[in-house]
Amino acid sequence: MAATARQRTGWTTANIVAIVLALIPVVWILSLSFKTPGSITDPTFFPTHWTWSNYSGILTSSTFLRPLLNSIGIGLISTLIAVALASMAAYAVARLTFPGKQVLIGVSLLIAMFPPIALATPLFNIERVLGLFNSWPGLIIPYVATGLPLGIYTLSAFFREIPWELEKAAKVDGATPAQAFLRVIAPLAAPGMVTTAILVFLFCWNEFLLAITLTATTTARTAPAAMAFFTGNSQFAVPTGSISAAAVIITIPIIIFVLFFQRRIVAGLTAGAVKG
Amino acid sequence: MTTTTPVTTQEPAAKGRRRARLSEGARAERRLGWLLCAPAVIVMIAVTAYPIGYAVFLSFERYIMSAPQLTKFVGFSNYGAILTSPFWWRALWVTIVITAVSVSIEFVLGMLVALLMYRTIWGRGAVRTTLLIPYGIVTVAAAFSWLYAWTPSTGYLSAAFGNAAPLVSQWQAIGVIILAEIWKTTPFMALLLMAGLSLVPEDLLKAAKVDGASAWQRFIRVMLPLMKPAILVALLFRTLDAFRIFDNIFILTSGNNGTGSVSILTYDNLFTALNLGLGSALSVLILICVAIIAVVFIKIFGTAAPGTDLRR
Numbered sequence: 118m119a120a121t122a123r124q125r126t127g128w129t130t131a132n133i134v135a136i137v138l139a140l141i142p143v144v145w146i147l148s149l150s151f152k153t154p155g156s157i158t159d160p161t162f163f164p165t166h167w168t169w170s171n172y173s174g175i176l177t178s179s180t181f182l183r184p185l186l187n188s189i190g191i192g193l194i195s196t197l198i199a200v201a202l203a204s205m206a207a208y209a210v211a212r213l214t215f216p217g218k219q220v221l222i223g224v225s226l227l228i229a230m231f232p233p234i235a236l237a238t239p240l241f242n243i244e245r246v247l248g249l250f251n252s253w254p255g256l257i258i259p260y261v262a263t264g265l266p267l268g269i270y271t272l273s274a275f276f277r278e279i280p281w282e283l284e285k286a287a288k289v290d291g292a293t294p295a296q297a298f299l300r301v302i303a304p305l306a307a308p309g310m311v312t313t314a315i316l317v318f319l320f321c322w323n324e325f326l327l328a329i330t331l332t333a334t335t336t337a338r339t340a341p342a343a344m345a346f347f348t349g350n351s352q353f354a355v356p357t358g359s360i361s362a363a364a365v366i367i368t369i370p371i372i373i374f375v376l377f378f379q380r381r382i383v384a385g386l387t388a389g390a391v392k393g
Numbered sequence: 394m395t396t397t398t399p400v401t402t403q404e405p406a407a408k409g410r411r412r413a414r415l416s417e418g419a420r421a422e423r424r425l426g427w428l429l430c431a432p433a434v435i436v437m438i439a440v441t442a443y444p445i446g447y448a449v450f451l452s453f454e455r456y457i458m459s460a461p462q463l464t465k466f467v468g469f470s471n472y473g474a475i476l477t478s479p480f481w482w483r484a485l486w487v488t489i490v491i492t493a494v495s496v497s498i499e500f501v502l503g504m505l506v507a508l509l510m511y512r513t514i515w516g517r518g519a520v521r522t523t524l525l526i527p528y529g530i531v532t533v534a535a536a537f538s539w540l541y542a543w544t545p546s547t548g549y550l551s552a553a554f555g556n557a558a559p560l561v562s563q564w565q566a567i568g569v570i571i572l573a574e575i576w577k578t579t580p581f582m583a584l585l586l587m588a589g590l591s592l593v594p595e596d597l598l599k600a601a602k603v604d605g606a607s608a609w610q611r612f613i614r615v616m617l618p619l620m621k622p623a624i625l626v627a628l629l630f631r632t633l634d635a636f637r638i639f640d641n642i643f644i645l646t647s648g649n650n651g652t653g654s655v656s657i658l659t660y661d662n663l664f665t666a667l668n669l670g671l672g673s674a675l676s677v678l679i680l681i682c683v684a685i686i687a688v689v690f691i692k693i694f695g696t697a698a699p700g701t702d703l704r705r
Contacts, residue, residue, distance in 0.1 A: 125515070128515070135509060135523070142539060145542055146534065158547055159546075206429060213423075217427070232683055235683075238673050238676050239676065240440070240444050243447065263440075266437070323532060326639050345643070361541070367531050367534055371529040375529055379518070387585060
């Protein structure tokens, strides 16, 4: 496409505007997290007095460290289980003919669109009775269930693209079924599974409603839920600095994912949605 | 499983022996399919279908956690209490306004961003990477950023508008909530729409251009109709997602000053009134609303239910 100089300037300006708008709130919370308690009530965009104390404050207190650990642990375990179960189901959906396949897809879509608040009230009571309330499994189980539809949906879109004849070809060439799977199919399926794992992890990392409903203390409360209930050192101190620092810390993994897996995330998000 | 599956009818001329063997294979395939799906289905049923059923049951009970001895079957009275309560109708109205306004604005902005990402040559990667940050960022973290930006004597936005305090007035607060929602989810809309744009054949656009169609005409007459399936799926996803809005409101206003959505109302009912019966009835009503939205999209707009394309 032959772009004139004027067109190019137009596109460039539009790009810059989009980037700036997308980043301003992130830069603002970053800037707040470096403001000293004295200057936090001064509404300048960038800090005039810099400090690390907000970070050292929350990173030495169990009110944030424990929830951070919970977030990582619950997120990773839920992701592993959800991707493992979703891979099996997605393989079946992509490769096998069996009655009930449409029902499975329909049901998982229903669940994906489900308002979590509709689950919160009954799950709260069920978990209280079963003793799962305020425990890791108490969050992992609902996260696996709500992550599964996303997983099945994305993975079956990826699995349909795999040239499965290669498996047969490898067997003809003398590979055992295990070799054919491990050397040929697994490497082809891995990118889709990594992408799905990222999306499911982001979902668990982000989840808030069930995290505040099904937990009560730092035993199982995840980082976003814990920071929403931060209190200042005294009842008169607003914990703006600590909350901002916590917000920055839980954003770091997302920035890393985005920088390293940008293409994968885009592919995963659009995989099932727009095909056909 | 006494009848033969119709799956094997692809070879009508096959001999009986061969058909029997094929259906044996088909049966094994069925079994494997069910076996592979079973764990996922069991987890999904245990965590969603069962609680929903339980919620329906509880919604007919008077069940207050602080007074469990008073628990008894009360029929539709929980529903009656909700449907005659101004709080429910206000929360529903707030939710509908937030959903309708944010999804419409996101659609326009998302389309612009999608065109930008699709057409731009320089800096395409930079734009895509940056836009994924609002998509990926924890909603609560972003909501705090907006909260502090609009807090008088702390926030740059509040200062820019003469120390404004929009979060304490109903409609201004809803405006801020919508702004936070749009910022967070426009990238998602844009990515889905961009995938739709890639379905529009370049030749068709060139042909339209040669025929003298202006850029606007090409967009309206060629691109939009071809993108319709992608657009409807994106709108359906986002509408249902916006309808369950909770995180942004919880952080920005806690639902004060008449800014609570139906999700906030249900949460408050659970944790302040400790009323499981009413809470369950609210859950059921929200599910009914979601079902209505989905049906409207699928029947009236003719959205192919996302996922039906998985049929081979």
